[in-house]
Amino acid sequence: MELNNFILLSAILFSIGAVGVLVRRNAIVVFMSVEMMLNAANLAFVTFAKANGSIDGQVIAFFVMVVAAAEVVVGLSIIVSIFRTRRTASIDEASLLKF
Amino acid sequence: MTAYAWLLVALPLAGAAVLLLGGKRTNAWGHLLGTAMSLGSFGVGVATLIEMLAKTAEERETIIHLWDWIVVGTFHVPVALQLDQLSISFVLLITGVGSLIHIYSIGYMAHDENRRKFFAYLNLFIAAMLVLVLANNYMLLYVGWEGVGLASYLLIGFWIHKPSAATAAKKAFVVNRVGDVGLSLAVMLMFTAFGTVTFGEVNAAAESASTQTATWIGLALLLAACGKSAQFPLQSWLLDAMEGPTPVSALIHAATMVTAGVYLIARSHAIYDIAPIAQTAVIVIGGITLIMGAIIGTAKDDIKKGLAGSTMSQIGYMILGVGLGPVGYVFALFHLITHGFFKAGMFLGAGSVMHGMHDDVNMRHYGNLRTAMKITYATFGMGFLAIIGIPPFAGFWSKDEIIRAAFSHSPLTGIVTLIGAGITAFYMTRMMAMTFFGTARWQDDVHPHESPKSMTIPMMILSIGSAFGGMLLLFVANIESWLEPVVGFEHAHGGPDSSVLIPVTLTIVAIGAMMGWVQYAKREVPLLAPTDVSIFTKAARADLYGDTFNEAVFMRPGQYLTRSLVYVDNKVVDGVVNGTAGLVGVVAAQLRRTQTGFVRSYALVMVLGVVVIGAIAAIVGMA
Numbered sequence: 001m002e003l004n005n006f007i008l009l010s011a012i013l014f015s016i017g018a019v020g021v022l023v024r025r026n027a028i029v030v031f032m033s034v035e036m037m038l039n040a041a042n043l044a045f046v047t048f049a050k051a052n053g054s055i056d057g058q059v060i061a062f063f064v065m066v067v068a069a070a071e072v073v074v075g076l077s078i079i080v081s082i083f084r085t086r087r088t089a090s091i092d093e094a095s096l097l098k099f
Numbered sequence: 100m101t102a103y104a105w106l107l108v109a110l111p112l113a114g115a116a117v118l119l120l121g122g123k124r125t126n127a128w129g130h131l132l133g134t135a136m137s138l139g140s141f142g143v144g145v146a147t148l149i150e151m152l153a154k155t156a157e158e159r160e161t162i163i164h165l166w167d168w169i170v171v172g173t174f175h176v177p178v179a180l181q182l183d184q185l186s187i188s189f190v191l192l193i194t195g196v197g198s199l200i201h202i203y204s205i206g207y208m209a210h211d212e213n214r215r216k217f218f219a220y221l222n223l224f225i226a227a228m229l230v231l232v233l234a235n236n237y238m239l240l241y242v243g244w245e246g247v248g249l250a251s252y253l254l255i256g257f258w259i260h261k262p263s264a265a266t267a268a269k270k271a272f273v274v275n276r277v278g279d280v281g282l283s284l285a286v287m288l289m290f291t292a293f294g295t296v297t298f299g300e301v302n303a304a305a306e307s308a309s310t311q312t313a314t315w316i317g318l319a320l321l322l323a324a325c326g327k328s329a330q331f332p333l334q335s336w337l338l339d340a341m342e343g344p345t346p347v348s349a350l351i352h353a354a355t356m357v358t359a360g361v362y363l364i365a366r367s368h369a370i371y372d373i374a375p376i377a378q379t380a381v382i383v384i385g386g387i388t389l390i391m392g393a394i395i396g397t398a399k400d401d402i403k404k405g406l407a408g409s410t411m412s413q414i415g416y417m418i419l420g421v422g423l424g425p426v427g428y429v430f431a432l433f434h435l436i437t438h439g440f441f442k443a444g445m446f447l448g449a450g451s452v453m454h455g456m457h458d459d460v461n462m463r464h465y466g467n468l469r470t471a472m473k474i475t476y477a478t479f480g481m482g483f484l485a486i487i488g489i490p491p492f493a494g495f496w497s498k499d500e501i502i503r504a505a506f507s508h509s510p511l512t513g514i515v516t517l518i519g520a521g522i523t524a525f526y527m528t529r530m531m532a533m534t535f536f537g538t539a540r541w542q543d544d545v546h547p548h549e550s551p552k553s554m555t556i557p558m559m560i561l562s563i564g565s566a567f568g569g570m571l572l573l574f575v576a577n578i579e580s581w582l583e584p585v586v587g588f589e590h591a592h593g594g595p596d597s598s599v600l601i602p603v604t605l606t607i608v609a610i611g612a613m614m615g616w617v618q619y620a621k622r623e624v625p626l627l628a629p630t631d632v633s634i635f636t637k638a639a640r641a642d643l644y645g646d647t648f649n650e651a652v653f654m655r656p657g658q659y660l661t662r663s664l665v666y667v668d669n670k671v672v673d674g675v676v677n678g679t680a681g682l683v684g685v686v687a688a689q690l691r692r693t694q695t696g697f698v699r700s701y702a703l704v705m706v707l708g709v710v711v712i713g714a715i716a717a718i719v720g721m722a
Contacts, residue, residue, distance in 0.1 A: 091697075097696050
């Protein structure tokens with residue numbers, strides 16, 4: 001039960017998520033990458049909770065899950081409606097909100 | 100009747116309100132209402148006088164408190180009317196001459212489509228002038244003072260479609276503002292020094308005031324008087340004010356409003372009595388204006404401007420008279436009343452002449468009008484005899500008394516008034532000769548005719564006043580003892596005796612009149628004014644360069660100042676403001692390029708930001 005391994009896994013997962021957000025164009029994939037970053041953070045919370053013998057980190061992980069579930073609902077519906085109007089899910093196409 | 104004295108002001112004010120608010124609906128009967136209101140006010144004035152006559156001299160002063168106007172701590176300014184011998188004299192002059200001029204205007208303005216508005220303004224003037232003379236404190240007097248200024252402005256510019264009239268009105272207004280600064284300064288000084296602005300309390304406090312305070316207040320009041328009464332150095336507006344309709348010139352710019360300065364100084368006699376410097380200043384101003392006005396009068400071919408110069412000169416006499424102190428107050432006011440009669444009469448005569456000559460004011464186009472306008476000739480002639488001071492006409496009595504009082508003050512002031520009398524005789528004879536005598540120089544399509552009854556009857560009444568008013572006031576009404584309780588009176592001591600002075604004065608008047616007669620009645624008057632004239636004539640034709648002086652000393656520097664201020668405002672103040680806005684605009688235009696709309700670039704910036712913050716936290720944490 002090496003603490004560093006868990007933290008390292010969390011960091012790797014987070015970095016994969018972050019790179020996914022930056023390099024992928026498909027909104028659904030970007031969304032999945034965001035979920036991966038959230039779960040990486042959850043893993044770190046749970047790990048520290050276990051190490052400190054406190055339940056706080058686990059509680060926060062549940063909160064994050066709930067918020068993520070709510071966010072998924074809103075995010076997916078936005079992506080669907082964008083797809084319906086523009087016939088594409090590429091986030092580079094949805095770039096009207098600019099100077 | 101004294102209790103109803105507020106009707107004096109209320110009647111003409113109501114007339115003005117009805118005519119101005121009623122608009123075109125009142126066109127048909129507006130002139131009749133205006134005249135009725137003025138006559139009604141005159142009636143109330145006469146009734147008040149009769150009641151006053153029944154009382155003894157000491158009881159005649161009545162204060163009618165109407166309501167409190169300003170109440171701040173111990174400072175009280177009521178709206179109250181002061182009825183005494185001085186104010187009732189003015190009330191009767193204003194409403195009496197005013198009513199006659201209302202009647203005259205019915206005929207004179209008959210063909211003017213704005214006649215109703217003219218009568219509304221006349222009523223407004225009467226109301227304001229009555230507020231001025233009936234007020235029992237300087238604040239309320241100020242209200243009337245500004246009110247007559249407004250009415251004067253509106254009436255000078257009555258024919259607003261003429262640019263010259265509009266300019267003249269504006270000029271009168273602006274020059275009067277300069278004088279008004281003096282009045283407001285005087286009121287403030289009184290408040291600071293005495294804590295009150297009521298005539299009675301100021302007069303009482305003045306007795307124990309320091310000479311310096313009294314001098315400053317006196318000089319400030321003199322400035323106010325100079326503006327309103329067209330005295331040097333604020334005289335330039337009066338000649339231009341002749342652009343207004345002739346009844347206005349007769350009422351406002353000869354008989355009543357322009358004499359307000361004399362009233363103001365006489366009312367403030369307690370202050371001047373303890374301030375010899377201020378008194379001397381009043382005498383000097385009066386003396387300068389008396390000669391200046393007379394000289395300007397000698398060179399004018401415009402009959403109304405000639406009379407305007409004469410008005411300045413005659414008011415100069417009055418101002419000089421009130422500057423003499425208790426020996427002069429009564430006679431200055433006496434001259435004011437007689438002048439009100441004969442000068443208003445002559446202005447109405449001039450209006451009648453213009454009426455018959457297609458509004459031509461150039462006397463070089465007149466000549467021999469005595470055959471065509473007998474009534475105008477006779478009434479104007481009465482005024483002429485009165486103003487040059489031929490006994491027993493009104494002007495003789497009043498002017499002679501001022502000359503005697505002036506000699507008792509010093510020989511110099513006496514000689515100034517004598518010279519003034521000589522020049523007056525010259526320019527009035529010139530005017531009389533050019534208009535009514537000599538050969539007819541009428542323009543081709545002009546057929547002079549006598550004016551209608553509504554115009555000639557007021558002229559006749561005023562000419563009767565010019566003939567007998569002086570004797571009536573002096574011997575029957577006994578004006579010295581009548582006014583003495585208000586302004587004080589002393590017999591003039593020193594100086595030459597009347598038995599010497601009267602023949603000398605009359606001789607000088609006769610010389611002046613003879614010179615005028617020889618020059619303008621015996622010789623042919625050229626149709627065009629000669630141009631090869633002496634430098635003095637040129638100066639007099641240019642109003643002794645009053646306008647040139649004002650333009651060079653006040654107007655041009657003022658214009659440069661305002662122009663440079665506008666330049667600074669445009670370039671410096673606006674430059675800073677616009678520059679700041681421009682800078683922000685340019686920076687913002689560049690900054691907004693970072694808003695690309697690409698979600699991934701925003702995410703990259705966020706990641707980089709987090710990395711930077713994390714790095715800083717790590718470095719700080721290690722240290």
